Amino acid sequence: MKRRFSSIRYLFIRSHISGLFITTVTILSILLSIYVLFSPEWLSPAGIFLFIALYAVLGLVISIYTGFTSSGNMKSRLDSISVLITQFANGNYSSSVRFEEDDEITRIGKELNELGKKLLDQVKSLQRMADEKSEFARTAHKSAVIEERQRLARDLHDAVSQQLFALTMMSEAAVKQLEKNPDIAKSQMQEVAAAALQSQTEMRALLLHLRPVHLSGESLPKGVKQLISELKQKSQIDFKVSISDDLILSETIEEHVFRIIQESLSNILRHAQATEVKIDLSIRSKELFIHIRDDGKGFDVTNDTERKTSYGLKTMRERSEELGGTFTLRSNIDEGTYIDIRIPC
Template identity: 70%
Template sequence: MINRFSSIRYSYIRSHLYGLFLTSITLLSLLLSIYVIFEPAWLTAPGIFLFISLYIVIGTILSLYAGFKSSGDMKERLEYLSVLITRFANGSYTSRVYFNEEDELARIGNEMNELGEKLQNQVKALRQRADEKAEFAKSAHKAAVIEERQRLARDLHDAVSQQLFALTMMAEAAVKQMDRDSNLAKEQMVEVTKAALQSQAEMRALLLHLRPIHLSGDTLSTGIQKLVDELKQKSTIAFKLNIPSDLQLADTIEEHVFRIIQESLSNILRHANASEVEISLSKPTSELFVHIRDDGEGFDSTQDMERKTSYGLKTMKERSEELGGTFTIRSNTGEGTYIDIRIPC
C-alpha cells in the first residue's frame, strides 16, 4: 500500500514548503546584512525577526493551500490513467482517456489509447480465428466423432473397466468370507460399495461427454439448464444457477462457454466428490464473467495443474484464451474449487 505522505499531493506541498524555507533564509540574510552594514534607523533587529516570523506563518498557510490545490489536477489525471490500466488488465479494451492539456501526461494518455486500440484489434483477430476454427470444426465433425469415440473407449478401458474388474474380485472374495469371517466380509462389502460409487461417477462423467458438441440451436442459458436438469436426475449434487435469460452472445462464444461448463461439470463428477455446485454468468459491461464453484475436496492448484489429470482444466484454459479471455482457478485441499473466466464481448 502506498504511504499517504509519499503521494503526489504531499509532494507538491513539500516542494512549496521547501521554497518558502529557502526564501525565508534569503530574506533573513539580506535584512541582517543591511542592518549590520548600513544600520538604518527604520530597520531594527526585533522588526526583522517579527517580519520573518509573520512571513513564515503566512507563507506556510499559503504553501499548504497552493500545494493542495495545484496537485489536485495532477492527482486526478494520474487516477484516470490508473483506472484505464486496470480496465485493460480486466479485458475492457474499449476504454479511453482524453486530456485537454498538451503535456507529458496527455502524451502518455494518447499512447495508452493507442495500446487499447491495438489490444482490441488483437482480441478481434483472436475471435475471428476462433470463428474460423469453429467453422473448421463443423466441417470436420465426422473425424471429431471418431476421435471422441476412441477417447471414450480408452477412458472406459482405463477407468470403468478396471474398476468393475476390481469390484468383481472384491465381491467374490466377500462371498467366500461370508461363512468364515462375517466381519471381514462386511468390510469387503463396504469396499465394494465405494468402488461401485466411483464407477458410477466415472460413467456419469463419460455420459456427459456424449452430449452434442454444439448447442443444437438452443441459447446458452437453455443449453446449460438442460445439462443441469439431466445431471440432477443422475446425481445427488445440488445445483445453483444464476444465468440471465436474455443473455446475448456470439455463437462461437456460446459454444466455447458451453463446452467449458460441460468440462468443469465432468471434472466435478469425477474428482470433486461435491454436494453443491454454483454456476453464474453475467455481463455487467462489455465482457462476459463466468463463475463456477463447488464445495468438493479441492486440490493443490500450484502442483496438480501440471499433472495429466488436469487435462480438462488445460482445455478450459485454452478455450478461454482462444476468445481473448482470462482463466483463473483457485483451489486448496478440502476447500473446494473456484473458477473465474472473463471473456471480452
C-alpha cells in the same frame, strides 16, 4: 497512512514547503549579513526574527493551500489513467479518457486510448479466428470423433475398467469371508459399495463427454439448463443456475462457453466430491461473465504438477483465451473451487 502521504497531492505540498524553506533561509541570511556589515538603525535582531517567523508561518499556510489545490487536477487525471489501465487489465478495451489540457499527461492518455483500440481490434481478430476455427472444426468432425473415442477408451481403461476389476476382486474376497468372518466380509462389502459409487461417478463424467460438441441449434441458456437437468437426475449434487433466457451471443462464443461449462462439470463430478454447484452467466459492460463454484474438496493451485496435469483446466483456459477472454482459477484444499471467466462480446 505511509502510502497516503506518498501520493501526488502530498508531493506537491512537500515541494512547496521545500521552496518555502529555501526562500526563508536565503532571506534570513541576507538580512543577517546586512545587519552584521552595515548595522542600519531600521534593522534589529528582534525585527529580523519576527519578520522571518511571520513569513514562515504565512508561507507554510499558503504552501499547503496552493499545493493541495494545484495538484487536484493532476491527481484527477492520473486517477483517470489508473482506472483506464485497470479496465484494460479486466478486458474492457473500449474504455477511453479525454483531457482538455495540452501536456505530457494528455499525450499519455491519447497513447493509452490508441493502445485500447489496438487491443480491441486484436480481440475482434481473435474472435474472427475463432469463427474460422469453428468452421474448420465442423469439417474435421469425423477425426475429432475418432480422437474423442480414443481418449474415452483410455479413460475407461485407466479409471472405470480398473475400478470394476477391483470390485470383482473385493466381491470375491467378501464372499469367501462371509461364513468364516462376517465382520471382515461386512467391511469388505462397504469398500465394494464405496468403489462402486466412485465408478458410477467416473462413468457419469465420461458420459457427459459423449454429449454433442455443438449445441445442435439450441441457445446457450437452453443447452445449459438441459445439461443441468440431466445431471440432477443422475447425481445427488444440488445445482444452482442463474442465466438469462434472452442471452444473445455469437454461435462461436456459445459453443465455446457450453464446452467450458461441460468440461468444468465433468471435473467436478470426477474429482471435487461436491454437494453444491453454482453457475452464473450474465452480461455486464459488453462482457460475458461466467462464474462456476463448487463446495468440493478443492486442491492446491500452487502445486505445478497437479495444475499442469489437469487436461480439463488447460482446455477451459485455452477456449477462454481463444475468445480474447480471461480465465481465473481459485481453489483451496477443503474450501472448494472457483472459476471466473470474462469474455468480451
